[in-house]
Amino acid sequence: MALSVEKVSHAYGARQALQDVSFTIAPGSFAVLLGLNGAGKSTLFSLITHLYATRSGRVRIFGHDIGRTPSEALRLLGVVFQSRTLDLDLTVLQNLVYHAALHGIGRRAARERAQQVLARVRLVDRAADKVRNLSGGQMRRVEIARSLLHGPRLLLLDEPTVGLDIKARADILAHVRELVAEDGVSVLWATHLIDEIAEEDQLVVLHQGRLLAHGPAMQVVAGTGAPDIGGAFARLAGIDKVPAFDGLA
Known part of the structure; x- marks a missing residue:
């Protein structure tokens, strides 16, 4: 697997940011980590990139344990953080x-x-x-x-389109999808924007630090009985509807 996250938990004092999160990303795939602001996406990225030590659970990048052999794991990893x-x-x-x-x-x-x-x-x-x-x-x-x-063989992007206009957002997303299709790079793209998800993507749904679903996007949607990804997320998260962000639903 390009990325394996196994029973990862993380807390900031008494506040539990992640609770037993487990999922895998296959080589050469485009996966979306979907969650509202505060879901734990940035915390998870900090653990994957070894900015935070993994105290509970295991993270492996192409078989290399980030806690035991960080140099070998990070050599295969490229990162675009949310902050410039x-x-x-x-x-x-x-x-x-x-x-x-x-x-x-x-x-x-x-x-x-x-x-x-x-x-x-x-x-x-x-x-x-x-x-x-x-x-x-x-x-x-x-x-x-x-x-x-x-x-790198695995690319992590943490909310890379925040603050960009619609055209720039579409251009960035298209560039990264080209890397997957043409160069075989594996991608984990974190976002809270439903419209950045394609039907063929792998989907990892995170809410309040817990993994709610993981699998092909359309399979996740079908499993909830919702008509679309936005509806599926709302049902999984137990909210009435997906809030609007950056002017988009």
């Missing part, structure tokens, strides 16, 4: 070369890889531009390019 982390006063290329150095990639190889990943996200022509001169969607594409520099 690019240096606005450096150029796109400088940001990528600096990040590559953190992975032990030499300067010449870093520049070559930077050109390759920028081509992958269609931003080669902006390599010499300072990041502050890019649009929000372009910044996200640079962050995706940066996450690909070391050749």
Whole structure:
């Protein structure tokens, strides 16, 4: 499996953020981690990326236990966090070369890889531009390019379209789906937006720290008897309807 999460729990003092969460992501698949704000998605990502130590349960990336062999596991992982982390006063290329150095990639190889990943996200022509001169969607594409520099096999994206307009959101989602279809990268895409889920996606539903469902999106919908994904989520979570976010239902 590309990702295996087994009975993972996590608490902040007395507050239980995750409770016995278990699911798997198959290699070369696009999986959506769906949950409202506060569901525990970012906490789960922090455990998968080893920002937090896993005290209860196990996380494995292509068979490597993140707690026992973190270097081997993280070598296969690329991450795009919700918060922007690019240096606005450096150029796109400088940001990528600096990040590559953190992975032990030499300067010449870093520049070559930077050109390759920028081509992958269609931003080669902006390599010499300072990041502050890019649009929000372009910044996200640079962050995706940066996450690909070391050749990961699993890509995690935590609410990557937050704050973007509808077109930019669609472009980012299309770019990541292309990575799955053309390069065989496995993806776990965290979101609270129903319209970012396709019928063929794998779906992991998280609510108040608990896993409510896991499987092909249409199978999850069928299991609830709801007419669509939004209705299925509402039934699983025990709420009247899915709240509107960013102007979308």
